[in-house]
Amino acid sequence: MMYKDIFQLFFLRISLGFVLLSCDGFAQGFSTKVVSQQIVSKYYSPNYKSQYYTTDPIFIVGPELLKGDDHTAVIQKIIDTHPNILLPNTTILINKNGLKIGSDKKIVFQKNTKIKFLGPANGSYSDVVKIYDAHNVEVINPIIVGSRNSNLEQSGQWSAGISVLNSKNIKIINPRITETYGDGIFIGSENGGFSENVTIYGGWIDIARRNGISITSGKNIKVQNILISNTFGHDPESGIDIEPSWDKDILENIVVNNVCTFNNGSAGISINLNGLSTNDIKKAKATNILIDGHTDIGSRHGFLTSLNVTQDMFDATGNIIIKNADWKLSRDVAYWKTPQDHRVNITFSRIKIDNVQKQRDFESSIKKTQNIKLTQ
Structure with a gap:
C-alpha cells in the first residue's frame, strides 16, 4: 500500500509471485459482482443507537458549517479541537489532504454521514482518514467513498480509506468503504515501527483497487466479522493481504476471525512474508497468524501464501494457523502457494x-512442502 519510494524496487523483487499473478491479463478480464443482501447483512449491520451516540460530552457538527465544495478545513479544525465528535448527517467533501485524526479522539458517523474523497491520489500518504502516530482512537460507523472513479489524473498504489500508521489502541467499528484508489484499510508503519492493539469489527469493504485490508507491521491486530468484495485493479488484489514491506516490520498476534471475502481479483486472504527475509540471523523474525472462520466465495483463490522466494539466507519463522475455512467457487486452485520450502509452520484444519x-x-499440494500439515 504505502511503501516509500526507496523501497519500491525491493518490494517488486520480493513480491515476484504476486506480480506474476497479475501479468497474465487477468485483471483486465475481471468484473465486479453484486453481493447478495443476505451476505451483506451477516457482516455489515451498523447500530446507530449504541453507546457511542450517547457519549457525553460530544461535539455535534451542524450541517450549516459545511459550505462550498470542500469541507476539509472546517472538519479538520473541529477534529483538532474536540475529543468526541458527531459528524453531520450528510456528505462531507474532503480534498487530497485527507483528515488527520490525533490521539484521544472518538469520531462518530450518523446513518447518512458520508466522507467523499475528492482526490486526487498521488503517491504515498494520500489516505482519506489518517491515523498516524496516534493512540486511543475510535472511528464508529464510517462511510467513506474513495477517488477510484474520479476523472482526475491519479498515480501510485496508495490512498486508503483509513490508514493506521505507528498507532496504538485503535478501534474501527462497522466501516463501509468503497472505491478507494489504494486499500480499503491499511495497518502498519512506514519507518520500521508498527501499530499495536488495532481492532476492526464488522463492516463491508467493496471495490478497493489494491487490497481490501493490508496489514504490514503490527502487534495484536484483530479483524473480525467483516465482508470484503470485488477487490481488483492493482496487485496483490486480495481481500486481506498480510505482507510486511521489509525486515524491520513485525507481525505478532495477527487474528482474522469470521470474515467473508467475495469475488476478489486474486485471493480472499493472502500471506506474503518475503519482506521479512534477511541475510542477518539476528534480524530474522518470528510471526504468528491465526485465521479462523474464513469464507471465500468466488475469488481467484480462497487462500494464498508466498513465504520464501528471495535469495536471502533466513526467511521468517513462527506459526500460521488456518482453521474452519470454507472456500467456494474458486476461479482457480483454492489454495495457491509458492513452491519453495520455508521455515514458518502452517497448520490447516477443518478446510472445506x-x-x-x-x-x-489442496490436500495433495500441501504434502509436497515442508512445515505444512493438515489436521482434522
Whole structure:
C-alpha cells in the first residue's frame, strides 16, 4: 500500500509471485459482482443507537458549517479541537489532504454521514482518514467513498480509506468503504515501527483497487466479522493481504476471525512474508497468524501464501494457523502457494472446498512442502 519510494524496487523483487499473478491479463478480464443482501447483512449491520451516540460530552457538527465544495478545513479544525465528535448527517467533501485524526479522539458517523474523497491520489500518504502516530482512537460507523472513479489524473498504489500508521489502541467499528484508489484499510508503519492493539469489527469493504485490508507491521491486530468484495485493479488484489514491506516490520498476534471475502481479483486472504527475509540471523523474525472462520466465495483463490522466494539466507519463522475455512467457487486452485520450502509452520484444519477435485488438489499440494500439515 504505502511503501516509500526507496523501497519500491525491493518490494517488486520480493513480491515476484504476486506480480506474476497479475501479468497474465487477468485483471483486465475481471468484473465486479453484486453481493447478495443476505451476505451483506451477516457482516455489515451498523447500530446507530449504541453507546457511542450517547457519549457525553460530544461535539455535534451542524450541517450549516459545511459550505462550498470542500469541507476539509472546517472538519479538520473541529477534529483538532474536540475529543468526541458527531459528524453531520450528510456528505462531507474532503480534498487530497485527507483528515488527520490525533490521539484521544472518538469520531462518530450518523446513518447518512458520508466522507467523499475528492482526490486526487498521488503517491504515498494520500489516505482519506489518517491515523498516524496516534493512540486511543475510535472511528464508529464510517462511510467513506474513495477517488477510484474520479476523472482526475491519479498515480501510485496508495490512498486508503483509513490508514493506521505507528498507532496504538485503535478501534474501527462497522466501516463501509468503497472505491478507494489504494486499500480499503491499511495497518502498519512506514519507518520500521508498527501499530499495536488495532481492532476492526464488522463492516463491508467493496471495490478497493489494491487490497481490501493490508496489514504490514503490527502487534495484536484483530479483524473480525467483516465482508470484503470485488477487490481488483492493482496487485496483490486480495481481500486481506498480510505482507510486511521489509525486515524491520513485525507481525505478532495477527487474528482474522469470521470474515467473508467475495469475488476478489486474486485471493480472499493472502500471506506474503518475503519482506521479512534477511541475510542477518539476528534480524530474522518470528510471526504468528491465526485465521479462523474464513469464507471465500468466488475469488481467484480462497487462500494464498508466498513465504520464501528471495535469495536471502533466513526467511521468517513462527506459526500460521488456518482453521474452519470454507472456500467456494474458486476461479482457480483454492489454495495457491509458492513452491519453495520455508521455515514458518502452517497448520490447516477443518478446510472445506466445494469442489471435490480442488479438495484433493489442496490436500495433495500441501504434502509436497515442508512445515505444512493438515489436521482434522
